[in-house]
Amino acid sequence: MEARLLVVVCRLVLEFLLQAESTRVELVPEKIAGFWKEVAVASDQNLVLKAQRRVEGLFLTFSGRNVTVKAVYNSSGSCMTERSVGSERDAAGEFAFPGNREIHVMDTDYERYTILKLSVLWQGTNFHVLKYFTRSLENEDEPGFWRFREMTADQGLYMLARHGRCAELLKEGLV
Ligand SMILES: *[C@@H]1O[C@H](CO)[C@@H](O)[C@H](O)[C@H]1NC(C)=O
Numbered sequence: 147m148e149a150r151l152l153v154v155v156c157r158l159v160l161e162f163l164l165q166a167e168s169t170r171v172e173l174v175p176e177k178i179a180g181f182w183k184e185v186a187v188a189s190d191q192n193l194v195l196k197a198q199r200r201v202e203g204l205f206l207t208f209s210g211r212n213v214t215v216k217a218v219y220n221s222s223g224s225c226m227t228e229r230s231v232g233s234e235r236d237a238a239g240e241f242a243f244p245g246n247r248e249i250h251v252m253d254t255d256y257e258r259y260t261i262l263k264l265s266v267l268w269q270g271t272n273f274h275v276l277k278y279f280t281r282s283l284e285n286e287d288e289p290g291f292w293r294f295r296e297m298t299a300d301q302g303l304y305m306l307a308r309h310g311r312c313a314e315l316l317k318e319g320l321v
């Protein structure tokens with residue numbers, strides 16, 4: 147009787163492990179290369195939301211284990227860009243940047259949306275922000291946004307301007 151129960155328990159555990167294995171998606175960071183429009187930002191640290199420069203879009207370029215992030219933002223009417231180069235950690239989808247900054251790819255379907263977690267260690271405190279991006283300038287892709295809200299349900303949120311011209315210029319390669 148006890149032996150049979152043990153077999154049943156073992157089978158359940160095994161099934162659980164196999165299921166967990168099959169739902170774990172192998173991330174291919176290079177596939178998120180290219181343009182992304184920043185649509186929404188969430189953080190449980192209010193300070194982070196307030197201090198954020200309102201980035202409108204990113205262009206990611208991969209080279210070996212390096213990633214170059216070109217960010218565009220509207221600075222008193224002109225579109226400014228800022229570049230930084232990070233390198234991939236041992237864990238896929240985690241990139242370290244100068245100045246104790248990190249980017250972690252949380253979720254993506256490569257083609258429509260990406261959710262990134264940005265962290266910075268500043269004066270002994272770790273600050274985090276989750277950002278939701280879409281490939282498209284117009285279509286904010288509801289299913290991806292729903293996943294973003296699931297991850298950030300208990301956090302402060304702000305949505306970015308719908309028609310930032312700077313994102314458009316970055317997408318077109320004009321900045
Ligand atoms: C990655 O970045 C480092 C530091 O910026 C640089 O020395 C190295 O050549 C880069 N590697 C590639 C493959 O781009």
Ligand SMILES: *[C@@H]1O[C@H](CO)[C@@H](O)[C@H](O)[C@H]1NC(C)=O
Pocket residue numbers: 220221222223224225310311312
């Ligand atoms: C930048 O923002 C200002 C308002 O702050 C706006 O009037 C202007 O059109 C924006 N520039 C671009 C290129 O989006």
